[in-house]
Amino acid sequence: MQNGAQAGWRSVLNPFSGAGCAQTDPLPPVAVKGLSNVKAIAAGSDFSLALTNSGTVMAWGDGEEGQLGTGNLKSSTLPVTVKALTGVSSISAGGAFSLALLAKGTIMGWGSDRNGVLSNASVEETSNVPVAVGGLSGVVGVATGSDHALALLANGTVMAWGQDSFGELGIGVIKTREETPTAVTGLSGVGAIAAGGHDSVALLASGSAMSWGSNEWGSLGDGVSGSPSDVPVPVSGLSRIAGVSVGTAHVLAYGEPIPAVTSVSPKLGSHAGGTTVTITGSNLSGATGVKFGANPAASFTAESASSLTAVAPAGTGMVDVTVSTEAGTSPPVSADRFTYQNAPTVSKLSLKSGPAAGDSAVTITGTEFVAVSGVWFGSTAATQYTVNSPTSITVIAPSSSAGTVDVTVANTAGPSAATSKDHFKYTPIISEVAPNTGSTAGGTSVTVTGSGFALGTTGTTFKFATRKASTVNCASSTSCTMISPIGTAGTVNVTAQVNKAISPLEAGDQFTYG
Structure with missing residues (x-):
């Protein structure tokens, strides 16, 4: 209070507000009576002190252990002068004792001395007047x-x-x-x-x-x-x-307020580091350091008091992202957590082969299927996939050339490594043979329709039962012409082979020798 007056308020347990009464009902702050020109105050367990501009000290409250310094053990509901004390520069009130720092750099104390806090050999248990605290000089501050x-x-x-x-x-x-x-x-x-x-x-x-x-x-x-x-x-x-x-x-x-982090984005990044992370919070200006766990960020740029960007260093597991300024370091909170990812692994495919035309539903089993950025069959990206859990993905195989490819999954740490467990075989499909009859002597010009055929004259091999067709020419991946080989009377299956992938037997691939 600018005029040097004091206000006090009491509780049921401590009625000594300095208001001149000892009511036990809780009351709002009231002016402490009889005080003016106060420059410092201190509160003990059940008593209070006030230092005046003149260097004297006033006390009120419980005085049963001499903590008021009035020469007796009486309590007081009004401020009373501490005896024989002048030239005081600061005060401090303890549990049941008081200390005053004098301008000359020594300390006076009064009240309970049960733990030797008065440090004066003349005091046994209490002192109701100030006594010199022994062994001190050149003191500039006191605390109790x-x-x-x-x-x-x-x-x-x-x-x-x-x-x-x-x-x-x-x-x-x-x-x-x-x-x-x-x-x-x-x-x-x-x-x-x-x-x-x-x-x-x-x-x-x-x-x-x-x-x-x-x-x-x-x-x-x-x-x-x-x-x-x-x-x-x-x-x-x-x-x-x-x-x-x-x-x-x-x-x-x-x-000065210390930084606080309220969010990081993204919350996942590669274990190898290098992820650019936006950190949002408060008091971020003047950042002197950013750490991901115990590791310093590779670099960081303070955008404003509420935002900065940092490049994550290499790391493992979940860590707190903290920001330091000259005022201090942001405390760890759940919102500042960043998780380092390893690259995914693929351990199993529910379907090992499917038509080159695509549309096969495949369940991929593996690890680190979090923040998945894509699924590939060879070099062809799947356009339809669902991440069921960190260990399971359901994907619709895209169309591709016939042959065996690696199915890979990528997250923030990169793609899964190719292994034999991720192999998926695209097979050619024959849907129609026209004409579907011919002479046992061979020589019939036949057009085969389907999918997954290799363009040209050598990429796709056709067999009528066990005998190869000749003069094969595939103008597209869905249509090839050829000359039927010799055969024996009866119906046989025509198969196509591309990159060691052989078409499965279908009703539409039959050819009858007559």
Whole structure:
């Protein structure tokens, strides 16, 4: 509030709003009475502090452990002056204790000392007036958790003391308490500090953050949860942080917004890489990196704050596509997933042969039938196919020349490799022989109609039973002329052979010798 006044509100559990009464019904914010020229505030478990422009501190709320610093253990529904305290530059309120940083770089503390947070040998359990916190000078920042405290020194290092049951002091060991301020392990270049229930966070001058303490609920932000850490660990995925705040079991950071990915298209690509992927989201401008899983994109171009394109590197399986800027890295979400494909395989054809005219229904069994881009019989593309599942396709064979071809399926990773299991034999078909009778001496000029014949005089062989016809000439793939061979009286089948494919016996292929 610009005029330095304060507003407070109470809950059923904590009636100390500073409004001058202790009603237990929930109420909206009300002005804290008797306060003006306030430049900073702090809230403990059941009490509050206000720092005035004059460098004095006001307190109200629960005072049963001396946390109001008034010289007694009384609670107060109105702000009261903390005794014998001047020249204060900042304040912090813990579970049941208070700390004040003086302009000269030392710290005063009051309230409960059950975990040694006052660090003063003269205090046994509580102090209802401020006492000097021992062993500290050159302090520029202070923070309190439930029962531990941090001090930021001018050289960018951090001191910690108090409860250490969850490693919240960051001194490389977990123990019940530490009453003497001790250097936090491995920290330098710190610009700000924050403490919560049993966690601590240091904001580095680089804009990144380190955390330590309890991690039961993942509050350290290092990508895991469970065991506590008694030394600082990096908070993952964040940079350019402007400020942090620590709660009982969670942490908040604010600053420049980090990228977010809301979709990728296409969602499938070759395991060999090379797929151009459009990434949609927010805060993508100024992207410094794009990764597919752990692998950097082969290249990327930021189109706008909401879109960029990237060329996928080689990879396997399903991965998250993440975008990094100087502010941080987009968190993995289901919408950013990209799946690497292998080329399909064909292991079985339900039909091994069919007429050269096409129209045979064939079921193809294999793998990786996802994002199928085409089915081919030899070099001829099928125009009708249905992908039944990632392992099954039903296709109508196109027309083709007679002979054996490989049936191949292609997806984003390319076509299936040719094997003996994908062979399909196109056979010529004879539908009519005219005339269909002739002399046993042979010499009858015969026209055969059908499909799948090879053009010319040598590509197609015709037999009347077991004897070859002569002077064969196929003017088209559907019509050939020839001279019948000699034969014995009776009816025989005329067959055509092209590229080792022989026409099946049909009613229309019969010729009778008389």
